[in-house]
Amino acid sequence: MKKKGWKVFKIIMVIILLVSACTFGYAFTILKRVNEGVDKSKQVDISKPINVLLLGVDAGNYEDTTGKSPKRSDTIMLIRYNPSKEKIYMLSIPRDTRVSILGKMEKINAANLRGGTQLAIETIEKMLGVNIDYYAKIDYAAFRKCIDAVGGVDVTIQRDMNYDARDISIHFKKGQIVHLDGKKAEEYVRWRKNNNGGGYAMGDLGRIATQQEFLLKVFEKAKSPAGILRLPKLISTVSNYVKTDMDSKTMFKLALKLKNIGASNIEKRILDGEPRYINGVSYYIWDKEKNSEYVNKFIEDETVQVSQNFNRNDVRVIILNSTNVNGLAKRYKDLLTKKGYNVIKIGNYKKTLETTTINDYSHNGIGKHIYEDITLAM
Template identity: 40%
Template sequence: MRKFIKTVSILLLLSLLSVGVGGYIYLKSLNPSDVSLMNRSNENKNSETIQKINILVLGVDETSQTDPKRSDTMMVLSYDPNTHKAYILSIPRDTMIKLPKYGTQKINAAYPIGGPQLAMDTVSQLIGEPIDYYVKIGYEGFIQLVDDLGGVEMNVPMDMNYDDNAGNLHIHLKKGVQLLDGEKALQLVRFRHGYAEQDLERVKVQRDFLLAMFEKAKNPSTLLKIHRILKNINQYVETNIPPVTMLKYADYLLKLDKDNIKTATLPGTPQYIDGIAYYITNPQEVRQFMANLNGDIDNKTNEMTVNKNIKIEVLNGGGIPGAAAKTADLLKQQGYDVVKIGNVVGTTYNTTQIINRTDDKKVVEDLKKILKNAIVVEDTKGSNSADITIILGKNI
């Protein structure tokens, strides 16, 4: 999944543009008339309504002559300057869609079939929100970008060891908080084979890295390297976002706090259909999920504070790939503290179970609304460190 690496540079780009000086340096390097236009835009800022912006990030490998150039990475970066809130939404590349004249396809086929515009239109229809712009990102400058930043501090969630001599991929990282240079950061975001829920757990780690990179890019020391970094970014980024639009959002992005950035994966279920792996979404579930994703964090403060007092472990007992990580993602969006994700070994569950060790009936009822087909099992004498264990069955 080396193509994912391409996505990190866009968040870095937007972060750098949130540093006013860096943005003006970038704009001046393009065209003096753009600077004049930006000055007029700033003069009118008080009378102008600045809107929420949705950007589709496409990670496309165009280095191979035989590669169909599918967008192996798709993310929606959304930012609302009126609330100073944002989200990063990962869209699995196997998501099933239907394209006119082409029938059933995976969503990563939209880009090679119809270019960025079809990819934007397809994602917009899928999530029920307009996509304003796209960014297609090159991969080759990733290592240099991280090194230019002076490395990125990241908590590596586990020992990572993997060697693929044919693909010239060698990953060897130790678990724990550490400063990753470009080479090690590359290994982190490419690793996947050691996760219990391979793809879904991997994208979570990748999003965590984006947030860590965002924080590093906002460091004032970044300004000292602005020319070199922007030159590197410009070499590998293609976008239809006008420079003036980027800078219009710069002052607002500067105020964006990491705690106001939600991260999520589009809800769905991995399935094999006629021997082909797809990620199946439910339109109603997606609409509800997007409504929650766009919800006001401040309005949910009390609910989320209560939820965070409940420690939950999520175990995959139904054998459905990715189910535990997907459910954990959904629970975290609701403010729950998911302390463990894993698999049940030796037993297959047909029915999802909520094993309750608390006296909080409201939390259990709320969980039943999320896990509609689940049954509740009271475990008052349980010794498990988690307050609630969710065992996902085949009926999830």
């Protein structure tokens, strides 16, 4: 390289390094402002696998001008980051999945409507037997802002999309290469069928697959050189529009770890099941057995940690009888006490429930041990 060329190269490199330093410095400053109301006592070791629940909520009641009406979670995605394997696992849960919500069988997207984020988390934890460490909730406005902040993404349109409704107008032509800004991206990921009836062969599952592919494109864009330079704007947008219980320090550390993960180390799946009408209502019935192998990826490496330092006498247990069988709480107390658990309270639940629930507030897999101890003793 000629001397002049080398000098120019050095100047360019210095500029890049300065911009990068300023970018990450500014990003960290903004991160300190992200969700200052989150629980500061929440400590999750991100050197170990973590599960994050992503909820995309609908517009709610169109007549409500305050924007505070209850919303259904029409996009539900569980994401696991396993640092030791340098892998990311994605599991999308169809919004019509039939589950028990507050003792009643409903579509899973109603959990957020009935009891907000906490009920949505508890419902999914109970359904899959996993622990959720963090959540992020995003609505349409936040989605548009985040995509604009990252600079949009390019996609090739795979089919004609023509759909007009009260709140959205979608028009894309098959074969087009389109740069999707926030507005266009919302149209792209929300489309399911045309006004004339043509749409995804698999219905909502087709839309979910499109959403997964789009999210991967956003992920690749965010960790590209151009995306890194946009990091301050993206983080500022997250701070203003996305609801999450992840603190700023954890968010920043996690971002640095994820930037090294390539597409080949990301696995994605849609919860396996089948559509079915029950009492005139269309549901998605998930198959626990078919999903068990993949769902275990969201649990693995946790019970090993528990078994090394697991003293049952240190585990405080509360048992509430939600059946019509008298004395059941006492029976389970005796069973768990013999196993060595510290049962601190028994009583009756406020109403009858169809299924047994174990709420594990330790978030480290102890609930699974309790379940196994109960099952083996019966």
